[in-house]
Amino acid sequence: PGTGFDTDVLIIGTGPTGGAAALALATYGVRAHAVTRWNWLANTPRAHITNQRTVEVLRDLGVEAEATKHATPWEQMGDTLFTTSLAGDEIARLRTWGTGDDRIGDYIKGSPCPLLDIPQPYLEPVLVSNAAARGATFGFNTEYLGHTQDDAGVTARLKDLVTGREHTVRARYMIGADGAKSQVVDELELPLEGELARAATAYVLFRADLSRFVEHRPSILHWLMTPSANFGEIGMGLLRAIRPWHTWIAGWGYDLSGPAPDFDPESVRARIRGYVGDPDLEIEIESCSSWFVNQAHATKYSKGRVFCGGDAVHRHPPSSGLGSNTSIQDAFNLAWKLAFVIHGHAGPQLLETYSDERMPVGKQVVARANQSRVDYAPLNECFRTTGEADPVAAGLAKLRDPGPDGVAVREALTAALELKNYEFNAQGVELNQRYTSTAVLPDESVGEEEFVRDPQLHLQATTRPGAKLPHAWLLGAEGQRVSTLDVTGKGRLSLVTGLAGGSWVRAAMKLDLPFLRTVVIGEKGAEDVYRDWARIREIHEAGALLVRPDGYIAWRQPAATWNDDDALTQLRSVVSEVLSAD
Ligand code: FDA
Numbered sequence: 401p402g403t404g405f406d407t408d409v410l411i412i413g414t415g416p417t418g419g420a421a422a423l424a425l426a427t428y429g430v431r432a433h434a435v436t437r438w439n440w441l442a443n444t445p446r447a448h449i450t451n452q453r454t455v456e457v458l459r460d461l462g463v464e465a466e467a468t469k470h471a472t473p474w475e476q477m478g479d480t481l482f483t484t485s486l487a488g489d490e491i492a493r494l495r496t497w498g499t500g501d502d503r504i505g506d507y508i509k510g511s512p513c514p515l516l517d518i519p520q521p522y523l524e525p526v527l528v529s530n531a532a533a534r535g536a537t538f539g540f541n542t543e544y545l546g547h548t549q550d551d552a553g554v555t556a557r558l559k560d561l562v563t564g565r566e567h568t569v570r571a572r573y574m575i576g577a578d579g580a581k582s583q584v585v586d587e588l589e590l591p592l593e594g595e596l597a598r599a600a601t602a603y604v605l606f607r608a609d610l611s612r613f614v615e616h617r618p619s620i621l622h623w624l625m626t627p628s629a630n631f632g633e634i635g636m637g638l639l640r641a642i643r644p645w646h647t648w649i650a651g652w653g654y655d656l657s658g659p660a661p662d663f664d665p666e667s668v669r670a671r672i673r674g675y676v677g678d679p680d681l682e683i684e685i686e687s688c689s690s691w692f693v694n695q696a697h698a699t700k701y702s703k704g705r706v707f708c709g710g711d712a713v714h715r716h717p718p719s720s721g722l723g724s725n726t727s728i729q730d731a732f733n734l735a736w737k738l739a740f741v742i743h744g745h746a747g748p749q750l751l752e753t754y755s756d757e758r759m760p761v762g763k764q765v766v767a768r769a770n771q772s773r774v775d776y777a778p779l780n781e782c783f784r785t786t787g788e789a790d791p792v793a794a795g796l797a798k799l800r801d802p803g804p805d806g807v808a809v810r811e812a813l814t815a816a817l818e819l820k821n822y823e824f825n826a827q828g829v830e831l832n833q834r835y836t837s838t839a840v841l842p843d844e845s846v847g848e849e850e851f852v853r854d855p856q857l858h859l860q861a862t863t864r865p866g867a868k869l870p871h872a873w874l875l876g877a878e879g880q881r882v883s884t885l886d887v888t889g890k891g892r893l894s895l896v897t898g899l900a901g902g903s904w905v906r907a908a909m910k911l912d913l914p915f916l917r918t919v920v921i922g923e924k925g926a927e928d929v930y931r932d933w934a935r936i937r938e939i940h941e942a943g944a945l946l947v948r949p950d951g952y953i954a955w956r957q958p959a960a961t962w963n964d965d966d967a968l969t970q971l972r973s974v975v976s977e978v979l980s981a982d
Contacts, residue, residue, distance in 0.1 A: 607684040
């Protein structure tokens with residue numbers, strides 16, 4: 401590939417979407433060039449919560465260990481605290497990010513990966529530097545101006561912001577990873593549903609040593625109930641640890657119809673001292689900014705040879721911590737498809753499945769993140785009595801009232817905290833995505849999937865086509881534990897069967913496709929010593945699964961197949977159907 405093209409894939413944006421796309425494409429041997437108008441990567445710590453699915457993606461791309469070095473570890477992410485100030489009364493604690501005694505087993509069982517807290521300025525360089533090491537190229541200080549596309553490719557106009565010179569880049573495909581104000585989405589006229597800038601939040605990045613307030617109760621998120629931080633749906637102030645426990649963000653909601661937030665250094669310091677509860681606290685302010693709460697998604701993610709992902713197509717607030725996670729997962733869904741088409745393994749129709757599969761996810765994420773804000777209302781009602789001179793003091797007095805009023809408030813508090821599990825312990829939201837597209841062939845032998853537990857809170861592992869390959873620990877060749885996710889993925893399709901699946905092994909050998917590996921669970925390197933895989937695979941040992949490079953199941957044959965011709969016919973047809981190949 402390459403003749404007449406400056407690159408195979410031009411990526412507009414080097415945020416989580418563009419960085420992950422460049423990394424995956426470079427890993428798959430595709431030429432990718434990514435541009436950003438800035439001279440480096442994210443300089444403010446926006447995204448941080450990195451969920452298990454994203455860490456699985458990083459693991460598949462070989463950068464999990466490096467990302468982990470830059471992260472606050474899972475156990476330090478801790479409980480989420482509700483206090484009057486860090487030094488003041490603690491009102492409630494919520495076990496969060498699956499670290500609670502009641503949920504940690506689910507999380508450990510569901511994935512080989514932990515959650516991590518990696519602020520965006522630390523994660524983006526991991527994506528971009530590894531992409532560059534694997535051959536992707538980058539243009540900083542480069543503004544994207546517009547594009548045209550034809551049957552063979554895309555021509556984009558770019559401007560070097562240092563010299564002011566304009567030039568064009570010719571690519572086979574383009575990715576619009578240009579964030580919440582996406583010009584590419586506008587140019588393609590992708591329909592956006594929802595509302596932009598429906599609320600606003602002020603953010604201040606600052607340094608102060610707060611160790612003495614938090615190291616005995618590690619937590620990256622502290623909500624502050626103060627009389628002044630009472631605006632908006634959340635109605636509380638925020639202290640978020642960026643680097644434990646000396647670099648922080650203070651945040652608060654403000655009225656969009658009123659004046660801009662007061663970022664005068666003295667009033668910002670006074671506010672932070674109030675949140676911390678230390679009038680003498682030494683504070684170094686790094687930067688102040690504000691961001692808007694959006695609730696919008698594109699109902700289509702692509703047009704022709706241009707594909708959009710990340711905030712460009714799903715715009716929502718940080719509650720639930722889904723933004724950069726969903727962005728990275730968009731890129732991971734798209735990258736292998738582009739690689740397969742560019743390498744001639746798949747037909748171009750495969751690329752249409754990107755929008756079909758990811759759009760419903762984006763829509764759900766936008767709704768979930770916004771609902772997570774709305775769900776603060778019942779909590780606020782427990783802590784605040786409106787109309788009183790000091791609503792928080794009055795609210796707390798009620799919360800501690802030994803009489804029947806107090807009993808009622810305390811019961812309401814239990815229920816209000818329970819509701820927040822949908823923001824903070826929503827493993828199902830993070831891992832239960834199901835894809836429907838031509839790259840997923842349904843298993844006609846079973847009916848519609850029914851969720852046994854709440855699908856937002858609990859992962860339901862299944863080998864149904866369209867679901868993510870379930871994680872089970874196996875015995876690796878060196879005696880170490882390897883996950884089912886480790887023996888699949890990495891840019892190839894995987895045919896997964898058991899020791900009894902000889903017909904499948906022979907079928908794959910006959911087809912001899914460079915992009916298809918066979919995984920025999922039970923053989924050396926993938927032995928089911930715990931028998932976990934046998935318990936969760938839902939198919940006969942002589943049945944088979946076809947797992948895509950992104951870890952999603954494309955097809956399964958639940959029944960035993962003992963006949964070589966049968967296996968070969970089935971495999972040949974499903975591989976070409978899944979890949980939209982002729
Ligand atoms: P992003 O906006 O990051 O990047 C856009 C890129 O496009 C940039 O490189 C920019 O320079 C480039 N660009 C745009 N226009 C251009 C042009 N014309 N020419 C050249 N380059 C151009 N998410 C999460 O998963 N967990 C979390 O905990 C949080 N927390 C959080 C907190 C706060 C306060 C905010 C505001 C956001 C979050 N997020 C989050 C969301 C997360 O930050 C967001 O979803 C991702 O940054 C989106 O990544 P993208 O790569 O899509 O866009």
